[in-house]
Amino acid sequence: MADLLNLNRLVYFTTVMETGSFTSAADRLGVAKAVVSHQVGRLEEELGATLLQRTTRRVTPTEDGRLFYDRAMIILREAESAYGEISQAAVEPSGTLRLTAPLDYGTRVVAPVMAAYLKAYPQMRVEAIFDDAVSNLVDEQIDLGIRVGWLADSSNQARRLGTIQQIVVASPAFAADLPADANPNQARSLAWVGNAQLRGVGQWLFSKDGDTVLTELNPVVVCDKSPAAYACVIAGIGLGIFPDYAVDEDIVGGRLVRIFAQWTLPTGGIHAVFPPARFRPAKVRAFVELLAAAERKRARGVARG
Amino acid sequence: MADLLNLNRLVYFTTVMETGSFTSAADRLGVAKAVVSHQVGRLEEELGATLLQRTTRRVTPTEDGRLFYDRAMIILREAESAYGEISQAAVEPSGTLRLTAPLDYGTRVVAPVMAAYLKAYPQMRVEAIFDDAVSNLVDEQIDLGIRVGWLADSSNQARRLGTIQQIVVASPAFAADLPADANPNQARSLAWVGNAQLRGVGQWLFSKDGDTVLTELNPVVVCDKSPAAYACVIAGIGLGIFPDYAVDEDIVGGRLVRIFAQWTLPTGGIHAVFPPARFRPAKVRAFVELLAAAERKRARGVARG
DNA sequence: TAAACTGTCTGATTTAATCAGACAAAAGCA
């Protein structure tokens, strides 16, 4: 069935109908006139009917030809619109954006970006899956995943949006009990709140001016959800390690105090990962741009703070 | 514009959507799966958008893909219907048949065939142009021309349907005044009614058993329309030469008498001529078949009579 | 009558489509 009709020939025929001659049709299409003659001939052959009566001087459509022209124009217009719609979708965001992000990063960073995104593209809809669990982008039909930390699998394409800093914090009350010269070397003897979601729960590499201290922590509490661990730290259970975006506000607000401020922990990355696809829809590209801008802005804020 | 969209690729994409895999789509289409992969890839390239997310195991349509599938199906259905309609028109008569025929042949032979044609194909419409004038088939958009006598131009395609016999007739009263042994040698001295439409008004070649007589006639009246000349002969003005189909009835009815019955004049042909076209519509073919059948039947009748 | 223009044809060339087979990745099975 597919072999019998070659839809590409329609445009040759309709152009001849519109221009009234093979020569001018060839002109308009930018091909040799022999091509138009050949293609229309093949079309007639496929249909088993004559569409155009041609003398050396004049081209006249047959009844079939007039009939078929109307049908062909509907097809071509429909095709043009379909192609245009999709091609434009590659330029102008449309439809629904499904994204996933870690819960804390989602609430702190992604949510505001979503607001900006929806304001910029009011026709869009967003489905956000905020979960620390790493889900399969293809199975879940997710357009965009945001991963914080270190990328595990790399079958997906990814783009680095920014950097996160791991920060050791404690509640002001807990911090007050610490010795003034506290440093990572005493880490094992302190009370920690562990976060099962973050990699390296077991060992942490502190560094400061070339010195490095690799130490194991001794969590008195381990939570499998970041917000829960965070709440434990706020409550003064112990020290916690969290990404900068999670603690910024509470440090500024005085609800948390930074510990070991002179020391740094390994930095992680903030990545946008995409399902395997040759072309990225505009809706995804637009969101990633906004998110990257927010990340840049946040990085400047962290640098200042 | 034409270069940017290759409509033939649509069927590859839609088949993948329907079968859910490139392999089974290739199966259904009867091509190598590499072809499906390549064609869908090119389609996505043309659109600048990804339609299908493919892992090695599963094919999932993107939102664009689902959107485009609906559009593509509309296009393909429309195309199939358009092709089918025209192709069927090449098989089943439809539309309007425009034909032209000489006035007398039209009224005597074509009109009854038209009745049979419309009975066989009630959906058809016929526009008949009965006129001895030879009209241009292309300019007048005529599907079928019927020419009696000798074909002049041959830029059109033609098919011979039958033979006409030129017959010398006179009214019974006029015939009664003729000598019993009248023969073509005395033709110049007799009163003739000329018909400007028929070729050879000036000279006629009579033959009988090998003998031939080439003689000029001496018309006392020349008419430019066959029916007029015919009426003159009926009225007893003189001898006339008419095709067999025109005089058969009146000879049987006794209103005319055949003269020089032993002699024959050059036979002419009855031709169906068609505008230049590669394929002949079914509506034309069907009519010509009926006409040819009528001609064969008439030929048998003439032979008997 | 000459010149311009029509649609078609021809042979050569270029481009696209296609195939068979190989391949890595993923899923199912042992």
Place this chain on the structure above:
DNA sequence: TGCTTTTGTCTGATTAAATCAGACAGTTTA
């Protein structure tokens, strides 16, 4: 964990299609 099967894609060679430039006969115009 290995092994097999199945997935979509890739590769190089082959085949088919499209295309072009130029020639041609028929028609119209000047």
